[in-house]
Amino acid sequence: MDEKTPAFDVVVAGAGPTGLMLAGELAMAGVRCRVVERRQDRTRESRALGLHGRTMEVLNMRGMAEEVLARANPIPQVRVSLGSSLFDMGRLATDYGQLTIIPQGETEEILEKRATELGVVVDRGVALTDCWQSGRSVVCTLEQDGRVWEETASWLVGCDGSRSRVREAMGADFTGATYPYTIIVADVKLGVPLDDQLLIRVGRAGLVVATDFGNGWYRMGVIDRDKPWSDEPVTLAEVDQTLAKLFGRDMRPSEPLWTSRFHIQERQASSYRQGRMLIAGDAAHVHSPLGGQGLNLGIQDAVNLGWKLAAVVGGRAGDDLLDTFELERRRVSQGVIKVTDIATRMMTSDQLPARIARKTVMSVASRVPVTHRLAVGHLSGIATSYPTMAAAVGASSLVGTRVPDLTIAGGGRPRRLHEEMRKGGFVLIDRTDGAPLLPSVPEGDPGLLRIGGRIVADSGPWRKPEVVLIRPDGYCAWAGSREHARGQLSNTYLRWIQG
The missing domain is CATH 3.50.50.60 (FAD/NAD(P)-binding domain)
Structure with missing residues (x-):
């Protein structure tokens, strides 16, 4: 060739x-x-x-979220056994305030x-x-x-x-480290059903993350601090013994669909x-x-x-x-x-300072509204932002943040932003009827969708800007008034298009 x-x-x-x-x-x-x-x-x-909230938003931008949900078990809450701490992802400002299990x-x-x-x-x-x-x-x-x-x-x-x-x-x-302990994973039925669909049980011996598939099986991810590495396949008897140790009672696991054992690593290229x-x-x-x-x-x-x-x-x-x-x-x-x-x-340590710290951290993170929002926001990816975008543009604090599935009114029926993004181009929302803000981009250019209308929001930062430019990956490239857009928007758009 x-x-x-x-x-x-x-x-x-x-x-x-x-x-x-x-x-x-x-x-x-x-x-x-x-x-x-x-x-x-x-x-x-x-x-x-598990698909988190932001990933589900991304899949919705490409028209796949409905099929995922049709096959999935959405879990809105995570319980941690330390003081029975509860993290509610249903409080997130998204249509996907859940962990979507598929x-x-x-x-x-x-x-x-x-x-x-x-x-x-x-x-x-x-x-x-x-x-x-x-x-x-x-x-x-x-x-x-x-x-x-x-x-x-x-x-x-x-x-x-x-x-x-x-x-x-x-x-x-690919530098980093390997943890001194291993994780065992088993998808099994349990003879002792759990009260929570997603439970993190923490003890001095290690921890278990139990996730309900919604069809009778549970994913059990187990870290036993005292269990040495083995090259042998994970057996049901081993799962039974390890779960009994960490739960303090016989969970009667059965019918394993999949088991595995691996080292935990942290590495970055x-x-x-x-x-x-x-x-x-x-x-x-x-x-x-x-x-x-x-x-x-x-x-x-x-x-x-x-x-x-x-x-x-x-x-x-x-x-x-x-x-x-x-x-x-x-x-x-x-x-x-x-x-x-x-x-x-912190969760796997048997040292007294770590035990005190994890109980305190979990209690504060789950019960104080501000820390609760921070915890679920970062866990879900909803809070992920790109500060370097804002630094480069020097405009609204919205630049570099994830754009939710906004409702846009004007020119007929209300439109949902994520549906409008399914062709993968930039989206420009302009609430006024003035002259085109990007005259150098021809009408009908597949790389840019212009939407005339206003963002429908009773409160929050998205009700304020007259003009919003959104990248194909759903992050705000520019936001502000039309007056400022005349001087800044073209340069911002060209920066992303031309590199």
Whole structure:
């Protein structure tokens, strides 16, 4: 194949949630995209199973939230056994104030369906064994059933997990630490039903995170501080014994659907990009599973990267736009790594200061309204923001924050923002009838949707601005009055489009 005319603009290594979401984002923007996956079949185990509020908003922006909810068990509250602390995600200002429980395999199925309908080629049983850059292309060595060959693409994105071959080829370090204890995961039925759909039980011996699938089975994630590592498969007898130890009574687990044992690690790649190769999801960062952030971070990595890489591939932006992907997402993953590390160490320690601290922290975080909002906001991703956006624009405090599913009135029936975002472009809301604020952008440009109308809100910050510009990933790029928009909006829009 001629290196100058690769068959695909982008090859994505890995058909997990991150890779499939990214491929769908690229294809939606007209990018020729191929996904290669070493596994022959989609994940059949439950694995990562919780979608947080912001991830559900993202899926709603792309028309997938309803199908997810039809298969899922929404859980609005999390109980922690320390002082019976209760965290209510139903208080979040979103339509998805819950942890949406759905097995990873079903999430992948929904994401893959969307991607393939948009024209993505998903090749399973194809392993990426090597890759390197050559001029304006990336050469990929692929292997399937003993056959080895080379293909080229304009760009390569590694969504290939914590042992990423793409990250290794980039020469990026993956520094961090491995915890001295392991986690056992078992999806089982319980002979002693739990009163809570999501319970974190903490004791001196360790902790259990029990999650109700809503169909009779529970996910039991167990950290036993005294249990040594073993290469042996997890047995039902081991699960029974460990749960009895940590609950203080026989829980009578049965009918295991899936069991696993793994070390907990926290690691961050030293770089997310090297030339025409990038990484996202677990290839870029891993952390303690406490809080269920991994899959959510990966999907949101993909949505952040997708429109930017599409703009570069399409010649609408310079490749320095891709630098903002690492700038924005590294800060988010670093924060998750830090918080989950502190929480895991505090929750599993048998030392008296840690025991006192965790009980105090949980009590304050769950009972004081301000700290409660902060806790569930960050856990859900609803509070995630990109301060570097606001610093660059120097405008409203709304810049860089997540935009909720606003209702927009004017010009007929009220419109919902997230429905209007399903083509993946920028959205400009302008409540006045004045001259076009972006005259250089032709009417009908697929990269920008103009909505004339006002934001319907009785209170809160979104009722104030006359003009709001929203990025394809649902973050505010500019907000303010029409008067200020005349001098600032074009520069802001061009900054994102041209890089």
